[in-house]
Amino acid sequence: MFAEKAPSNAPEWSVSDLAGALKRTLEDAFGHVRLRGEVSGYRGPHSSGHAYFCLKDQNARIDAVIWKGSFARLKIRPEEGMEVIATGRITTFPGSSKYQIVIDTLEPAGIGALMALLEERRRKLNAEGLFAQERKRPLPFLPRVIGVVTSPTGAVIRDILHRLEDRFPRRVLVWPVRVQGDTCASEVAAAIRGFNALEPGGRIPRPDVLIVARGGGSIEDLWGFNEEIVVRAAAESAIPLVSAVGHETDTTLIDYASDRRAPTPTGAAEMVVPVRVELMAAVNDLSRRHMEATLRLVERRRSDLRATARALPTPEALFSPKRQRLDLAAAKLYPALARNARGHEERLLKVARQLAHVSPVANVARMRARLDAVGPRPHNAVCRSILLREESLKQIGRRLVVSREALLRAERTRLAQGHELTRRVAERLVPALQGQIARKADRLEAVSKLFDSLNYKSVLKRGFALVRDADGQPLNSAEAVLDGQALVLEFADGKADATGGRIGSRPRVAKPKLVAAEEQGALF
Template identity: 90%
Template sequence: MFAAKAPSNAPEWSVSDLAGALKRTLEDAFGHVRLRGEVSGYRGPHSSGHAYFCLKDQNARIDAVIWKGSFARLKIRPEEGMEVIATGRITTFPGSSKYQIVIDSLEPAGIGALMALLEERRRKLNAEGLFAPERKRRLPYLPRVIGVVTSPTGAVIRDILHRLEDRFPRRVLVWPVRVQGETCAAEVAAAIRGFNALEPDGKIPRPDVLIVARGGGSIEDLWGFNEEIVVRAAAESGIPLVSAVGHETDTTLIDYAADIRAPTPTGAAEMVVPVRIELLAGVNDLSRRHMEAMLRLIERRRSDLRATARALPTPEMLFSAKRQRLDLAATKLYPALARNARGHEEQLRKVAGRLAQVSPVANVARMRARLDAVGPRPYNALCRSIVLRSENLKQISRRLVVSREALLRAERTRLAQAGETLNGLAERLAPALQGQIARKAERLDSLSKLFGSLNYKSVLERGYALVRDPDGLPVRSADAVLDGQALVLEFADGKADATGGRIGSRPKLAKQKVATAEEQGALF
């Protein structure tokens, strides 16, 4: 038996009621706190847009959460290992019985933390090659349009415009942005990309050079120009970019990504355009020097031409020797031509004499003389040859006649002998054929008689009958007949139906003989 417990007056709490009470107690006691600690476990914003991480020091840690709306308004974003001062409220999360801080704003814990963050970001972007020297471009010597990204209400834009007006007036496009605050970085990056998106020949012309300018200030004031989005926009710019942020001693990350860094906004204006008066003076000086050099060159060439003309020979001096050589050659030419003509004439006569000896007329005359020398001898020889050939043909004809007669007599004799032999064979063949036919007929009759004696129908003609079952198969024993079984009896003159029945030990048919199995087998 268990002893009954004494009743208690302590109220009973449900888990949800207790969690709610603790939540209200914490929120009432710590409605607004500033908490200093190191960011731990930060992996970027969640897919929902909220950020979850921890704040810790050497002895304790607390969970932290930044809702999506507050995260978008942060001046700086949390990074792993960064020491920050978080402003928010303490609350609980009943689902896991933990307390946490809901952060509304975030700031770095002192200049040292900002410088450490700045150095870490500089190393990261430098490793990506955004600060490489080979990416830097030269500024155009005299840009037609200059784009300025700065605040439209500050002294910076007025300094730039006054300096441009003094040195070389150019068309200036100003993209107004906030140069300090939460939206500073996004607006500056959008301005740089916006200038790059303009068409070169559009309604709003695309600048040939960009100036990103801001006056001096603390590191917190200039922090927007250290943001990664601004540095990447400056590095991606297709237009040469001049960074003029802060004073000469101020350094931001956009200075490393820009094509050139100006110590001040006024210095940037001096870098992008030359001094117009100095340029005109330089052009005039170059023009004067060019004209003097051309005059000196023309005078020197004129003197050289006169000296060269004096050294040149006259036309008479140039052609006198050539003319004399021509006259001498003409004097020697006529006798040489006459000698050459005589030599060729002599050669022509010799060739004509040789041609006359081998001409067709001479050849025909020689052939006719040879033909006359031969005379009638070929004709006489041909006649004698014809007579001899005629005699030979007659003799051959006589021999052929004699041979043909002898061959015909021999062939007649052979045919007569073959006819006698054939008659003798015919006389012997007729009796032999008749005897063979008689023997074959006798054998056929004997086989026919044997077949008739072995045929089962001849047995039926002697008074026997063949018993078959309804399927046409022969019944070979009485045991195979069932009572009342239909049978078919085959006689010599036809068939009859019968019904089987057992009588004694053997079946009997009225007044009829039934062929036994042995006789049926003998019949077949």
């Protein structure tokens, strides 16, 4: 018997109650905390928009979660291996009995960590070829429309507009964005892509060059221009882009991806347009030099033409030899034409005489003379040929009659010989067939007697019986009979049922056994 335990007065908790109590205790004890650690296991936001990862140091780790609303307000995004300072509240997740920190804000752990993150991101984007020199395009010499991505309320846009007005006034389109804060990166990237999405010749003109500008500040203030989304938008821009972020000593990742980096926003305005006064002076100087060069060229060509004209012979000197040659040729032409006509006439008469011998009239006369000379000879020759063919056919007919008679006599002789041979074979076939039938009958009688002597039913007639089991299988030994087994005894005049039982032996337990026996079986 087991000893009964003393009843305990400890209260009973359900799992849910205990999990809830632990959750309240942990949240009351810690509340909001600032936690420093390294991001581990970050794979980007979940499909729901929440982010799940861990914060760890050299000895421990804690689960972390950033809800969708807080994730959109973060100044920096968590990355694998980044050392950060997270501010949030400690709580538990009862579904897995774990405690975790729900992060509200996230910041890098010091300027060194931020610079390490910046360098790591720069190496990654450079490896993808976004900073390659061959990707950069030249700026247009004189753009018609300039797109500016900056804050509309700062001093940057005023500096750009003033510098453009001083150098060469152009049409400016400003896309207002926040240049600092949580939404800075997404707004700048959307502005660059928005300018590129404008259709050429549309209601809103598409800029020929873009300027992304911001004033100076700390690395945290300029961090939005180091975000990957901004760098990729700048690299994908089909419109040449000038980055003018911060002062001359400030460097952001958009500077590497842009087509040209300006030290200041004012410098960006100077890069995209030339000085109008200097351009007009250069055009006037080129126009003057072009006019002077044209006049000098015309004068030189006029002098060359006069010199060439003096060296040319007069028309009379040019045409006199040709006219004389023409007169001499005309004097020789008429005698030559007369000689040529006489020669052609002689050749024509010679050809006519030759044709007279082969004319159709002459040919018909010659053929008629030859036909008259032949006379009735062809008719006589045809009659003689017919008579010869008739005599030949008669001889062939006589030979065919003789051959047919000889063939018929030979065929009658062959048929008579075949009939005689058939008669003699028939006379020998009847005795042979009768002898064969007698031999087969004797053999059949012998085999029948042998079958009767070997048939087990002949043995049954002498007083024996054939033992079979219920399935009809023959049993050939007492060992095969089970105690109480149903048996069938076959006699010469019929069958009888019986029950098996062994005399003087211990009953055996029935077990299935397949007995193979011939139809004759074992007799007893």
